[in-house]
Amino acid sequence: MSEVLLEVKNLKKYFQVGKAQTLKAVDNVSFQIYKGETLGLVGESGCGKSTLGRTIMRLYHPTDGEVFYEGKKISGSVSKEENHECCRKMQMIFQDPYMSLDPRMKVVDIVAEGLNSRNSSMSRGEREMQVVRLMEMVGLQKEHIGRFAHEFSGGQRQRIGIARALAIHPEFIVADEPISALDVSIQAQVVNLLRQLQDELGLTYLFIAHDISMVKYISSRIGVMYLGSLVELAPSGAVFDRPLHPYTQALLSAIPLPDPRAEKNRSRIVLEGTVPSPVNIPEGCKFCSRCRYATDECKKSTPQFRQVEEGHWVACHRYANQ
Amino acid sequence: MSLLEVSNLHISLRTQDSVVKAVRGVSFSLEPKDTLAIVGESGSGKSMTVKGIMKLLPKAGRVTDGKIVFDGTDITQFGERQMRKLNGSEISMIFQDPMTSLNPTMTVGKQIMEVLHEHKKMSAQNQKARAVELLSLVGISSPEKRFGQYPHQLSGGMRQRVVIAIALACDPKILVADEPTTALDVTIQAQILELMKSLQDKISTSIILITHNLGVVANIANKVAVMYGGEIVESGTVDDIFYEAQHPYTLGLIASIPKIHEESVTLKTIPGTPPDLIDPPAGCPFAPRCDKAMKICHLRQPENKQISGTHRSACWLQHSMAKQAAEKEEHHE
Amino acid sequence: MQNTELTDDLFSPARSGAVEREKISRPMRSGFQDGWFRLKQNKGAVAALAILLVLVALAFLGPLLTKYDYYTTNYGAIFQSPSAEHWFGTDKFGRDQWARVWYGTRISLLIAVVAATLDLLVGVTYGSISALLGGRTDAVMQRIVEVLVGIPNLIIVILLMMVMPAGIGTLIIAMSISGWVNMARLVRAEILKLKNHEFVLAARLLDASNGQIILRHLIPNTVGVIVINTMFTIPSAIFTEAFLSFIGIGLQEPKASLGVLINSGFQVINSHPYLLFISAIVIVLIMVCFSILGDGLRDAFDPQMRV
Numbered sequence: 001m002s003e004v005l006l007e008v009k010n011l012k013k014y015f016q017v018g019k020a021q022t023l024k025a026v027d028n029v030s031f032q033i034y035k036g037e038t039l040g041l042v043g044e045s046g047c048g049k050s051t052l053g054r055t056i057m058r059l060y061h062p063t064d065g066e067v068f069y070e071g072k073k074i075s076g077s078v079s080k081e082e083n084h085e086c087c088r089k090m091q092m093i094f095q096d097p098y099m100s101l102d103p104r105m106k107v108v109d110i111v112a113e114g115l116n117s118r119n120s121s122m123s124r125g126e127r128e129m130q131v132v133r134l135m136e137m138v139g140l141q142k143e144h145i146g147r148f149a150h151e152f153s154g155g156q157r158q159r160i161g162i163a164r165a166l167a168i169h170p171e172f173i174v175a176d177e178p179i180s181a182l183d184v185s186i187q188a189q190v191v192n193l194l195r196q197l198q199d200e201l202g203l204t205y206l207f208i209a210h211d212i213s214m215v216k217y218i219s220s221r222i223g224v225m226y227l228g229s230l231v232e233l234a235p236s237g238a239v240f241d242r243p244l245h246p247y248t249q250a251l252l253s254a255i256p257l258p259d260p261r262a263e264k265n266r267s268r269i270v271l272e273g274t275v276p277s278p279v280n281i282p283e284g285c286k287f288c289s290r291c292r293y294a295t296d297e298c299k300k301s302t303p304q305f306r307q308v309e310e311g312h313w314v315a316c317h318r319y320a321n322q
Numbered sequence: 323m324s325l326l327e328v329s330n331l332h333i334s335l336r337t338q339d340s341v342v343k344a345v346r347g348v349s350f351s352l353e354p355k356d357t358l359a360i361v362g363e364s365g366s367g368k369s370m371t372v373k374g375i376m377k378l379l380p381k382a383g384r385v386t387d388g389k390i391v392f393d394g395t396d397i398t399q400f401g402e403r404q405m406r407k408l409n410g411s412e413i414s415m416i417f418q419d420p421m422t423s424l425n426p427t428m429t430v431g432k433q434i435m436e437v438l439h440e441h442k443k444m445s446a447q448n449q450k451a452r453a454v455e456l457l458s459l460v461g462i463s464s465p466e467k468r469f470g471q472y473p474h475q476l477s478g479g480m481r482q483r484v485v486i487a488i489a490l491a492c493d494p495k496i497l498v499a500d501e502p503t504t505a506l507d508v509t510i511q512a513q514i515l516e517l518m519k520s521l522q523d524k525i526s527t528s529i530i531l532i533t534h535n536l537g538v539v540a541n542i543a544n545k546v547a548v549m550y551g552g553e554i555v556e557s558g559t560v561d562d563i564f565y566e567a568q569h570p571y572t573l574g575l576i577a578s579i580p581k582i583h584e585e586s587v588t589l590k591t592i593p594g595t596p597p598d599l600i601d602p603p604a605g606c607p608f609a610p611r612c613d614k615a616m617k618i619c620h621l622r623q624p625e626n627k628q629i630s631g632t633h634r635s636a637c638w639l640q641h642s643m644a645k646q647a648a649e650k651e652e653h654h655e
Numbered sequence: 656m657q658n659t660e661l662t663d664d665l666f667s668p669a670r671s672g673a674v675e676r677e678k679i680s681r682p683m684r685s686g687f688q689d690g691w692f693r694l695k696q697n698k699g700a701v702a703a704l705a706i707l708l709v710l711v712a713l714a715f716l717g718p719l720l721t722k723y724d725y726y727t728t729n730y731g732a733i734f735q736s737p738s739a740e741h742w743f744g745t746d747k748f749g750r751d752q753w754a755r756v757w758y759g760t761r762i763s764l765l766i767a768v769v770a771a772t773l774d775l776l777v778g779v780t781y782g783s784i785s786a787l788l789g790g791r792t793d794a795v796m797q798r799i800v801e802v803l804v805g806i807p808n809l810i811i812v813i814l815l816m817m818v819m820p821a822g823i824g825t826l827i828i829a830m831s832i833s834g835w836v837n838m839a840r841l842v843r844a845e846i847l848k849l850k851n852h853e854f855v856l857a858a859r860l861l862d863a864s865n866g867q868i869i870l871r872h873l874i875p876n877t878v879g880v881i882v883i884n885t886m887f888t889i890p891s892a893i894f895t896e897a898f899l900s901f902i903g904i905g906l907q908e909p910k911a912s913l914g915v916l917i918n919s920g921f922q923v924i925n926s927h928p929y930l931l932f933i934s935a936i937v938i939v940l941i942m943v944c945f946s947i948l949g950d951g952l953r954d955a956f957d958p959q960m961r962v
Contacts, residue, residue, distance in 0.1 A: 091860060
């Protein structure tokens, strides 16, 4: 797990809202993803995690910063061949199982979409065989391929989306909240399926979610985002056992436990207020308005994102001296 | 006497060419001060059940059978007008998306006063005082200031608090909350759950909580009904359900919740997909996805069996012959 | 349930396989079939469709049913009331009104359908290009549309009719020159909405070209809007044609269209009202039926109406 597959360097994505206002959806984010691992990215709605995923996938042009894939720069303008290359290697799974499949198309055409654009010499029969193989890989059957997307349940649709992404043998997949819209028992199905596919095909994932508890089961490392910035990045175990950033601590504490007796005796950190608007954020630590440890220093200067332990990064003044 | 008694409720939805049997024989009762959680996946009929009780079914929906008794009155046949009188003053409802239940062109305070005006004869001054009091009851800081604000000026969590304040305005006997935290972020969900917990101590309203998240249930409910395929498959106290669950579906549901403090490697899942209720299975709706399914499960609906004083489960495994068969199996091995 | 019916065998394990677990029980049906099904349940729309079919059939077959044609004059039989010989009577030149009404209907429908098709082709192309390219191109294209919208439709048509020779072709061109604007705006709005749908993003990530995205995803998903809008364009084109012919700058006699017929009927409304009424009833039927059918189609194919 030493080879870096994807590197994000000082990535920024700003949106212009109104005349003088800038929405800093992604603000100076840097991290690396190693080959074969899953990096989980969590944060609440509006923290920029989806924008980050889409910018990496080149659906948005970054305002500043760079993205490297296997050492090659893939952000900004690239040649046509490089574009094809990227499309072949990187794929995405989407959040909304209802919006991510074309309602006018049959499942066989949806899954075969990647096969069509890349290799039009494939015969109809070959294509159908490929589709059946992919469908079986995600636990669906041959009988299903002639149906339209709206006849499937949410979990089945999400698996069709996975099959579509796998059709062109990608190495790296950005999963943008793939389980948020699903029921709990179905969420577990999709998470287990993604893990199984990772083992079989050697995939690397960037797994974006707002529910940190589910992310644990698939991620080797977890990054926590708040208002466009990474506030903590550490191996999965460390995030749950020794969360350093006050926001991560609150996030973990907010998860309801399926254990009534433990719930009764649990003291939780309840964050006051809500996430401030990402438009025109003031100087200083972005979290300081809701942080229970906030000091004057936090209001004045932005904390550095630094490594405080082996592989454990955090952006908080409390750990500045470690 | 129970506050609300629902027995053998059946609800059907007409679609263009078929009938969806969304709720099939649901019975439960709600005592004063109870918090009953109805848990189930999408399509399990949990929302339809309360919509049927509240007479809020979509046009195509109809209660085809069953009886609903509220506070000694049979409200099964109530018309829209009678129900509206009840709605808001005796039973209130809050929905998943707070924005849909708030009027965007009216200040928050006005909206609370309107409810008070409709159901309680109160002077304008008293109405205002009560509205401010309600806003502070639901944990809104500087309620006087918020009183004059419009819904779009508030955050999602704050809006849900306002919706709760409106629902509580007339001291209803029952508060029905349909997925009140699903649209909110985890930290905001925690805030709302803490609020509902503290409200339970302050006021005497009974709560029916509809959710797909068992974690939320453990936090605030004292009774739980688990729904699957339009039926209640298991019901009991929170302890019955979380520590003594009998039905394979309940067990699967609990197992598929991620446990943050456990060092487990894989997540348990329930394979398969929920049944389509256009053509409900003849036997137990869960049978196709059940690891412990027997032949009979596919053929006949199981009886809802009493397991203990508070605990019931509709599963063939509870049948004496299933237990015998299991014992025999053990002997063989 | 009786215990006696239960046998030990019934309690033997019977786990379902994966096929059973992922079963989909609802019938296989495309969105189009779904909409068609719903349309069939709408009695008004079905009646409108039936009436339209009858009118179209008459427009083509009607003139063949009588031995008279629409242009031969017979001064010995002017202004005859409807009879067994002349089913709809005759006009001031003794021409058979039955033949003229259905011939006129045919011309009116032809003009309307061709104009609507032109609107459709230009509008859809313009709208989708504008939406898909976006940015400055979109801005320029939209300004052009706004200018066209700003000039009253009838003024453009009337000016054109005056400089060009009167005839069917001129009428069609005149109506289409500004008629496509509406379609272009609708299609643009629809595609702008679809463009950010996740299934379009997925197609882009799968290296699909712009053309493939338009043809495979965007157009099929806008077909509903396009068809429904066309259903409303046709009656308005029929009306425009009738209006122009009525004020005397449309088709000229002896050619017939519904507008021409109404015009000549109107001149003798006091003495021979049947000349006006029959053609007026036909035009009203056509316009009302297209509107009802359009509404029915919208209800049936609008995905937001789906239960």
